[in-house]
Amino acid sequence: MRIETERFGSLQIDERELFLFPHGLIGLETLRQWALVPDPENPMVAWLQSASRGDRALAVISPRLFVPDYRVHVSRRSIESLQLRSDHRTYVLTTLAGTRDRLTTNLRAPIIMNLDRRMGCQVVTGDDQPMQFELPTTHQAASRMAA
Amino acid sequence: MLVLSRHRDESIMIGDDVVVTIVDIRGDKVRLGIEAPQSIPVHRQEVYEAIQRENRRASQTDPDATRDVRPAQEPRPPRDPRPTRRDN
Secondary structure, three states, rough: OOOEOOOOOEEEEHHOOEEOOOOOEHHHHHHHHEEEEEOOOOOOEHHHHHHHHOEEEEEEOHHHHHHHHHOOOOOOOOHHOOOOOOOOOOOEHHHHHHHHOOEEOOOOOOOOOOOOOOEEOOOOOOOOOOOOOOEHHHHHHHHHOOO | OOOOOOOOOOOEEEOEEEEEOOOOOOOOEEEEEEEOOOOOOOOOOHHHHHHHHHHHHHHHHOHHHHOEEOOOOOOOOOOOOOOOOOOO
C-alpha cells in the first residue's frame, strides 16, 4: 500500500509490515494501523507513521540506549492485547517531542510492539517515570562548545 | 453526572461487563477495584490527559528536531573475540 505522508512524502509499505494497535495510541485511539519507518538521517530515531493519516507520525527511540537501567513495569492486563509469547521478539520504544535544542522522551508511556504478531500498544508504567526526560543531543554539545 | 452512594466492599456495574468496587476508604482517599474487559483501557484521568498532551506534542515534532539525538555514551566498539596474543 502507498501512504502519502506529510513528513516523508509517498511511502510504499507492505501491508504485512504494519503494526495493529487495537487501542490506538493514547489520545489517538482511532488510529490503529502504524508503520515503523527509519529516520532518513539519524539511525537512533524511527517514526511511527499512521497508515490512515499521512499527517500523523511520532518520532520514537529505543530508550535503553539513553537510559541503560530503564525498565518497564506494567500489569499483565495492559499488555494482553499484544498476544505475547515467551519466544516472541518485542520492541520497547518511547516517543520524542520538542525542538532541536530541547528534546524529551516520554518514559511514563512507552510503546511496546510484538514483532512476530505485528501488534502494538502504548502502556502507562506502574512506577512514576518522567513524561519529559531530557535527551542529550550533539547540537546542544556543539552550542555549548561554541559558547 | 449520576451520583451514587456506596459503602466499602459495595460495587456498581457499568453496562454488563464493568464492575467498580469500593475497596477501601481512608480520609479523602478512596481505593477502587475495577473489573473490565481487556478491550477497555483503564487510566487515571490526569495521567491519561498528560500522556495525551505528550503524544500530541510528539506528533508535532519536526524531523529536523531529531537530527542530533545521540546517546550520551557512544556504543562500545565491538571487541575482537580472539585478541592477538603477544608471545615473548
